[in-house]
Amino acid sequence: AQSVTQLDSHVSVSEGTPVLLRCNYSSSYSPSLFWYVQHPNKGLQLLLKYTSAATLVKGINGFEAEFKKSETSFHLTKPSAHMSDAAEYFCVVSDGYGGATNKLIFGTGTLLAVQP
Amino acid sequence: EAGVTQSPTHLIKTRGQQATLRCSPISGHTSVYWYQQALGLGLQFLLWYDEGEERNRGNFPPRFSGRQFPNYSSELNVNALELEDSALYLCASDTQGLMNTEAFFGQGTRLTVV
Numbered sequence: 001a002q003s004v005t006q007l008d009s010h011v012s013v014s015e016g017t018p019v020l021l022r023c024n025y026s027s028s029y030s031p032s033l034f035w036y037v038q039h040p041n042k043g044l045q046l047l048l049k050y051t052s053a054a055t056l057v058k059g060i061n062g063f064e065a066e067f068k069k070s071e072t073s074f075h076l077t078k079p080s081a082h083m084s085d086a087a088e089y090f091c092v093v094s095d096g097y098g099g100a101t102n103k104l105i106f107g108t109g110t111l112l113a114v115q116p
Numbered sequence: 117e118a119g120v121t122q123s124p125t126h127l128i129k130t131r132g133q134q135a136t137l138r139c140s141p142i143s144g145h146t147s148v149y150w151y152q153q154a155l156g157l158g159l160q161f162l163l164w165y166d167e168g169e170e171r172n173r174g175n176f177p178p179r180f181s182g183r184q185f186p187n188y189s190s191e192l193n194v195n196a197l198e199l200e201d202s203a204l205y206l207c208a209s210d211t212q213g214l215m216n217t218e219a220f221f222g223q224g225t226r227l228t229v230v
Contacts, residue, residue: 043221101219106159
């Protein structure tokens with residue numbers, strides 16, 4: 001069975017410093033992986049997705065993630081944090097080829113705080 | 117273009133009662149999905165409706181049910197509410213329940229069972 005583990009429940013960074021949100025996955029075959037963001041009182045928004053193409057995936061708002069099969073990791077990074085990045089981030093693996101919405105398995109989330 | 121809309125935003129019920137949550141998908145989307153986001157548990161897949169039919173359900177008891185209407189909007193019904201049903205319920209929609217389509221999520225309904 002597929003699963004994801006988000007290694008940090010809370011991350012705090014200063015504005016302008018790099019962001020690293022860690023995610024490890026477990027999969028018996030080549031997975032589809034996603035990062036979603038949830039701002040307060042808003043729905044989930046897709047940041048980026050990996051579906052077996054390039055291992056470095058670029059998303060919206062300057063975020064990117066690198067698929068590392070040897071480490072079973074899909075960490076989310078951003079070179080410079082903005083105040084508007086404060087939100088909860090979810091790492092997601094698909095329990096089916098291609099990322100069908102009913103097959104998404106969500107991690108427990110990482111709450112990102114950005115200090116001025 | 118309007119996104120996925122859910123109502124009500126907040127709902128308070130007592131144990132044993134029934135709750136009804138509503139979702140309107142993005143125009144043109146035929147599939148609706150329901151997820152439960154309980155504190156500390158992440159999002160868990162509940163139900164998938166497409167073209168008016170239930171296509172798949174997650175590991176939840178039968179007192180969680182729903183339906184999809186001809187206009188593709190959907191209701192989630194939770195019967196015999198229990199305290200642990202307190203959670204944020206998110207609805208998502210996409211064009212079809214197949215691969216490589218992006219799902220769009222609503223803001224959710226916060227259900228509190230007291």
